[in-house]
Amino acid sequence: MQFSKSTDYALHALIHLGHSERCNNVGIKELSGALGVSESYLSKIMSKLRQDGIVRAVPGVKGGYELARPADQITFLDVIQVIEGRQQLFECSNSSSRQHLLLAEEGAAQGDQERPGKNECLVEKVMNGAEQHLYQYLREHTVQSILNEAFKRCKHEANKK
Amino acid sequence: MQFSKSTDYALHALIHLGHSERCNNVGIKELSGALGVSESYLSKIMSKLRQDGIVRAVPGVKGGYELARPADQITFLDVIQVIEGRQQLFECSNSSSRQHLLLAEEGAAQGDQERPGKNECLVEKVMNGAEQHLYQYLREHTVQSILNEAFKRCKHEANKK
């Protein structure tokens, strides 16, 4: 279980875009140079980000990419879900096994429809809880928060000199 | 990014073992039957769990598996790390890129050894924070806590009748 390299590239690319907000568009050449990835591969990732409305792209001379919304409204979770997809982190593979009859439906016999989550597998329930926990953390960190942190580091270093 | 089916099988198998604590050993046949997985595949998973000291195995007639320690000392994290491995969830793939020079080393110039984590990439820092957050949650849930929850469900249903 690991995040893909594409997620790494996407996050760093977005930070680069946020950092270069002054000049409108950043070309794939500049981006791939900064990250050390091939243009062809990175452009695929950028396309995904564009399709999901994270960045805007303009073709043509002087074209390139820019953030589609303020950097403080682009969360880590946004980016991760674009690249990794939105399937849940954990799924019980065989919900009709004897095990599940025991764990999930033991307490949910006849017509127990008033509580819908009741016959969910307990293992899955814990794992979904973990997922929500993780997502909450990832929602609290944005491209902007990275830029702020980098700026703080920079200033701190300047003071020492 | 998803947990593998093996993790699912491992968790359910351990819960089965915890539930059948009375009779000493549970054979692979009973386990695979309960989970709806082939014996050959499940035995691979059980071997891993044994190598990491989660379960004990005895071969021979009347052999089988049992938990190697109390169910409340087997956390979800333990199981996941055995099956999924212990690599970190996220690694920056190219820490020598221009991007990283900006993000990580901007504030960590000459001889800055007194703070070791200082020149870590900020993206990686957030992701490692997310990982620790997730791990903390997974440490708080054990095989025993699932058994307790199942027991509660069972009792609750009994009261209703």
Added chain:
DNA sequence: CTTATTATGGATAACATAGGTCTACAATAA
């Protein structure tokens, strides 16, 4: 001691996904 039973570990294979390249095409500013 022999035998039936059970777990172990290696070899192998189908399949999906990640990671990456290349090329033809579309859009746009100069």
Added chain:
DNA sequence: TTATTGTAGACCTATGTTATCCATAATAAG
């Protein structure tokens, strides 16, 4: 119109997941 830049698709390879099968080792019971 043309040079430049992003888009989309085909394509390839390596790796990991999910599995199966078989020979071997260990063990309890007879």
